[in-house]
Amino acid sequence: MIYLDNAATTKMDERCVEVIRKYGVDRFFNPSALYGEALKVANDIKASRTAIARSIGAQREEIIFTASGSEADNLAMLCSVKSKKGKVIVGGGEHSAVYACANELSNRGYDVVFAPVDRYGKVKLGELESIVDDQVVLVSIMHVSNETGAINDIKKIAELVKAKSPRALVHSDGVQAYGKLPINVKSLGVDMYSISAHKVHGPKGLGALYVKKGLYLRPIIFGGGQEGGVRSATENVTSIMALGAITEIDSKVVMKKYQNYKALQRYAIDRLTKALPDCLINTDVDNSVGNIISLSLADMRGEVVVHCMEDMGVIVGTGSACSAGKATKRIPKALGIDQRYADGMLRISFDEYSTQADVDTCVDCLVKVVENLKNYQRK
């Protein structure tokens, strides 16, 4: 089986399995307890938190562990803004975790505005600039699109937002950027930044939110005061230690991975456009992370293509797995994709072990599937 839906989730790194065993069985102590063994675990978590913080250019105290990237987004969106009214700007192609929070903020009385995205899912800076004013209290724009891989210029966005509304908080959902791009939150100029472990070969059930020093969030879970009192709960020790064990701190190594992904992405897009000249490529190869390719097939349903591909041993996605259960055309609409192509969105996403041979098999299968399904197009 060839798995090319790594933007949905990744296979857990073997190193995580060992660490999970170690902290689940051998060193299972509650880090909040008072005995020596517990203190050791607390110190280990501290080290892991430091490593994860450094991997995005943050300090240890600026990391809040959560149960998911979605929770990190919720925390940033719903617990950061102090004023009870104001303007909230959200990217037009955001993940449903941010999109649903934006709707919630709208229900709570905030003036929520969606920043339009271009054909490839990147927020249009000019249009964003025109909607930012001094009433803005919160801006949330994803670093990398989970649908198309498009990279938003978060640094510029943060600058232009702060210039017009110094009190505005800037959050970026970095779930698809983490591990795929060198990231430095200080240089990006954001106040909050979300990441998730399971997108980078870590365990499911762990996310983290970077919160700039000096910014205080309202608690989302009350209890024993862990995570600075913002998110009480006994730490998810096994997952935190597992993510720490595989976190890449060296940005040069991340850059090297980025380049490898780009090479594979270029190869795949080249093969796809030659083999399926009718398909639309929704990923801008010059402005995207290399592990994601979005394409649309005319007069076909992505879901059917996915089933046929699976039968041939290749797993690809239709887009965000989190929205696969909902009949939503939000993303194709935001990208301005023609109706004929809107149902036929596919997402091919690599991990660092994906090869050109995998791409070849995938493209060959896709060609066969498309040829076959053409016989059953709507009359």
Added chain:
Amino acid sequence: MKKVLLLRCGEIFLKGKNKAFFENKLIENIKKALEGLEYTFIRTQNRYYVEDYEEWLQDEFVDRLTKVFGLTSLSIATKIKSEYELMGQAVQELVPQGNASFRVSVTRADKRLDKNSMQIAAMMGGYCLDKNPMLKVDLHKPQVEIFVDIREKGYSYVFSGKIPCAGGMPVGTAGRGMLLLSGGFDSPVAGWRMARRGMEIYAIHYHSYPHTSELAKQKVVDLAQKLTKYCGNIKLFVVPFTDIQQKIHQYCRADYMITVMRRIMLDIAERTAVKYGCGALITGESLAQVASQTTESITVTNNAVNVLPIFRPLIGMDKNEIMDTAKAIDTYATSELPYEDCCTVFLPKYPVIKPSIQVAVKEQSRIVNLEESISEAIENVEVISLSPLN
């Protein structure tokens, strides 16, 4: 004081010599619905009592019993020895606050007591007014009515208010029907309505993988599972339909594809129904809802069935009524899930609204080796057995 559940049934007591058949079935269904719970079941004339259960499980008992077809209502009652003071205490527990109007109604099967019903009612009214002097007696239109039911063997039941149950006839007293279950809003409601008339339900679903997903199939399994809470055990037949659907697409003219497809679905449903001892087909058709539910379309699809009657309990209902029932029986949220069923995958742009039997038969006859495909589909049916306890 000990709480018990008092169950009432309606229509079956109008039955004549065959009343025992209906009553035995109802009791069997009540016991099936309460499987896994501990209690004592008491059968008296025209009423049943569920007693000796753990009080913290009362909501679970009520939830299950309100879904048993054949029961019309139930009350949560206090069971006490037939002594006036105990009755008075039980009555006082039900006294409303404020200046509500009330009455106490007494029925007395035990004639050994020294007072008649009217006298006891007056005495109990006194207990109520002792507890809340602001109450007003109103024998005609009281806001609250408290019942004291004095039974034989020295026990009485005190209760107020009735919880409505599902009504209808006990499942299993009106044969077995094969429900065409699509995954939409209508067909589960159709199945529920026929079960309410006493039909045991089997269901059949057409699965066109990869054109429809495993999630679409799971949705239908989940819907059937929800129906088991009312209908009891259900056998779900999942027919592999891809080959036939692709052939329809290949050989038939576009506007007749849905008509031919529905004819074949009914044909397969009838053959499966006969094989598994079902006496009728059930569909969720509602007149004029879509192109395939016009009088002409129904005539043409009806024609594909040889012997069995097709029950269409929703034929005269409008969509809002159907949706309301779907919400009430808890199938709405599942039906709302977006996974497409087989009817929509090959939906032509312009389906025929007034098809004719001749053209439909001709189009169907163009499908090469259709009979083999139908036999193969029936042979490879997946049978899924569902029970309320799953």
